Amino acid sequence: MSFTTFEFLIFLVFLFPMYFLIPQKLQKFILLIFNFYYISFYKIEFLYFILGISTIFYISGILLEKYRKKSILIFSIFCTSGILIYLKFFSYLLEKLHIQSIVLNSIASKLYLPLGISFYTLQGIAYIVHIYKNKYQVEKNFIDFLLYMTFFPIFLQGPISRYEQLEKQLITHHKFDFKQFCFGLQLALWGLFKKLVISNRLNMITNEIFDKNTEYTGIIMLLSGMCYALELYTDFSGAVDISRGIAQSMNINLIQNFNFPNSATSIKDFWSRWHISLSTWLRDYIYIPLGGNRKGNFRKYINITITFFVSGLWHGVGFKFIIWGLLHAFYQILADLIANTLNKIKEIFKYKKLLSILSDNNNLETFISKSTTFILVSLLGYFLELQIGKPLTL
Incomplete structure (x- = not known):
């Protein structure tokens, strides 16, 4: 039930009045029923699957609060992330490794990746990690926990929400607020x-160029990469705006997931603005546990590489996603390595003074930084779309 379908509109028409x-005591149960219906609309198996994953996280949280053992945490993460990795990569590895086995190929043919699993698995992992660190109390009401794991606006495209962000909002009784309802609908309509308008129109341009990539060269291909970057941004951020708008209409506030990423002045700045909920998740549960930047530059660069390697795996199946993630890591590491050198060059040639003469407040320098970052990001997006001159389906 895509956000842009007539079925979803009918779904909302029934949801909001009910x-x-x-009555106050039944509101959260009605929300849970609509969550279940939304998920099962695709396949009833998707509902069974998320109920199973949620049960693992729920029981793990209770055990972690009681025994506070790292082995329980590791086992829970291994089970849930292992399921995600298995479903996502098993068939791909069989194909790439040219493994011919009647049994394995039969298993692979029956596998499918449940919708939303990449999002709600990360939500559950964040929950049990915080329980282990004693940052908040475990949720012992299974219904309330299911509300967090199955909340339909964030099921497919996020934002990846932390438990403390939604815990009280989902179980609190919400009265109709006309102002909030209208603001939420406006945000959803903007999404x-x-x-439907910006992203789809850009898609028409990029598809025309990508399908005939051998006929175009030079600046046209660069511009198509920029259009593709804008297409991805408007499509993804539009979906998140719809999610946030629907939630706001219900008096539930979701975190902002984008902050004008195409105006970033560096790759590091880009990732602080793009898919913020994923970026902060990777920072808090991959980069910082590995040591972050606390153990010297060499270790920091290794940690950055591992973090973006995981980011590449999360975004899709195939070596092109791994390379895409590693190139983002390379950009950040290179920028960090040459930062001091660039500053020294600026001081030697009094570059900053020259810029202040050419443009107040270093606007020219900012423009160059933003343009360079956008081009670099566009090139990586272009890399994802093309491989050896042939369009790829993401």
Whole structure:
């Protein structure tokens, strides 16, 4: 049930009146029922799957609060992330390794990746890690925990929400607020406009060029990469705007997931603005546990590489996603390595003074940084779309 379908509109037409008119004690149960219906609309198996994963996280949280053992945490993460990795990569590895086995190929043919698993698995891992670190108390009400794991606006495209962000909002009784309802619908409509008008029109341009990539060269290919970067941004951020708008109409606030990433002044700045919920998740549960930047530059660069390697695996199946992630790591490491050198060059040639003469407040320098970053990001997006001159389906 995509956000842009007529079925989803009918879904909301039934949801809003029932959600606000139902007695206070039943409101969260109505929301849970609609969550279940939304997930099962695709396949009933998807609902069974998320219930199973949620049960693992729920029981793990209770055990971690009681025994506080790292082995329980590791086992829980291994089970849940292992399921994700298995479903995502098993068939791909069989094909790439040219493994011919009647049994294995039969298993692979029956596998499918449940929708939303990449998002709610990360939510569950964040939950049990915080329980282990004693940052908040475990949720002992299974219904309330399921509300967090199955909340339909964030099921497919996020943002990846932390438990403390939604815990009280989902179980609190919400009365109809006309102002919030209208603001939420406006945000959702803006998201629809970004997806259906801007992103779809850009898609027409990029598909034309990518399908005939041998006929175009030079600046046209660079511009197509920029259009593709804008297409991805408007499509993804538009979907998140719809998610946030629907939640706001229900008086539930979701975190902002994008902060004008195409105006970033560096790759590091880009990742602090793009898919913020994923970036902060990778920082908090991959980069910092590995040591972050606390153990010297060499170790920091290794940690950056591992973090973006995981980011590449999360984004898709195939070596091109791994290379895409590693190139983002390379950009950041290179920028860090040459930062001091660039500053010294600026001081030697009084570059900053020259810039202040040419443009107040170093606007020219900022423009160059933003343009360079956008081009670099566009080139990597272009790399994802093309491989050896042939379009790829993401």
